[in-house]
Amino acid sequence: MKREGREESGAALLTVLLLVAVMAVIAATALDRLMLATRIAGSAATVDQGRAYTFAAEQIALRRVSSLVSRDKARLTLDGGWLGRDFTLPLPGGQGRARLTDANNCFNLNSLVAEVTPGTFSPRSGATGQFAALMKLIGINDGQAQQIAGATADWIDSDSNDGPLGAEDNVYRGMQASYLAANRKMADISELRAVRGVTPKIYAQLKPWICVLPVAVPVRLNINTLTPEQAPLIAMLMPGKITIADARAALAARPAGGYGSSVRFWEGRAFEGLDPPQDIAEQAGVNSRWLALTTNVTMGDGVLTARSLIDANGGAASAGQAAPTIVRRDWGDSD
Incomplete structure (x- = not known):
């Protein structure tokens, strides 16, 4: 009888210890989840507060821009x-x-096309040449530059026909991870990474020089805010006729209060003897x-x-x- 009593007491003790262990695990899990929920709630509140501050900064910036424009x-x-x-x-x-x-002071990838009718885009050959010229000026191989420029224009235009050195759906379907060309304006420069020929190295080279604006119009630079280091953007406007050195000299010679018009800019000593067509001359603006x-x-x-x-x-x-x-x-x- 005593042995049976001891066995029952031992079994009861083990049961109690097991219950205590299970309750400890449950309590620890609940506490961990409570701490996680608290951190998530705190992070969400911090993000919301940060976004509110960002919106406030935008309003300050808009007032500053409005003041600049009105001046x-x-x-x-x-x-x-x-x-x-x-x-x-x-x-x-x-x-x-x-x-x-x-x-403004970048190459807008959406300038590679023109909106011929609402929502319909066709390649703009002049812009394609300028994009290829920019790539060559920053050290990208000529052949690669021509192919990337053509393929990027095809990526954005509305048709499915391969342009000169371009690439459409038939090219991207044949890749290991097949996909289709967007056939619409780009929304972010990261989309360029999907274009045929754009390697991570080339994308890193191009990134400081390109942008995506919500309009499909020719590039319009501001010669009053361009820095001499951005001279390739001027040189690309007339490939082979403007050197980086000439463009840098023209920007360095900018009057203290800026150029009053693009005419004064093109009449500078750096461009002596150069007579750019009107559409090219207007791409170097003052606003x-x-x-x-x-x-x-x-x-x-x-x-x-x-x-x-x-x-x-x-x-x-x-x-x-x-x-x-x-x-x-x-x-x-x-x-």
Whole structure:
């Protein structure tokens, strides 16, 4: 009887210990999930607060752009030190930085096509030549440059016919991971990585020089905000006729208050004897419709980055007719 009593007591003790162990595991799991939920809720609140600060920074930038436009509707210059300068945003419980840059001074990939009818795009041969010239100027092989320029124009245009050195659906279907050409305007420069011939190395070379704007119009640079380091953008306008050295000299000779018109720019000593066609001459303008705002908000250990595209014309045909507006916003670091 005593032995049976001891066995029953031992079994009861094991049962109790097992229950305690199970309850401890359940409690630990519940506590871990509670801590995780708390962290997620805290992170969500931090992100929401960071986004609210970003929206506030956008409103400050829009007012600044509106002030710049109202000061001189005909041109935009570097006066005031607004371009490429970090502005500190005093934030409670965090820190913010905002930088405004000229988004005109790049090669707009959507300029490779022209909108012939609403929603229908056809290749723009002049822009394709300029894109190929830009690639050669920054060190990309001539053959690769020609193929990438043609394939990019085919990627955006509305038809399915291969252009000169281009690539359409039949090419992409034959790849190991088959896909189709977009046949529409690009929304982000990262789409260029899907175009035939664009390797990671070439994409890294091109990235500082290209952009995607929501309009399919010829590239329009602002010679009053271009830096001498961006001289290849001027040299690409007339391939073989403008050297990087000449373009750099023209930008370095810019008057303190900027050029009053593109005519003064082309009449400079650096371009002596050069008579660009009117459509090419107009690609070197003195105003900017598109501006880019980069905002970095730090809250605790988290950093929220936003890139906003500003239309200084507010959708109107020219500056001053409507208030500047945000047309696109991207969250997170760029690729």
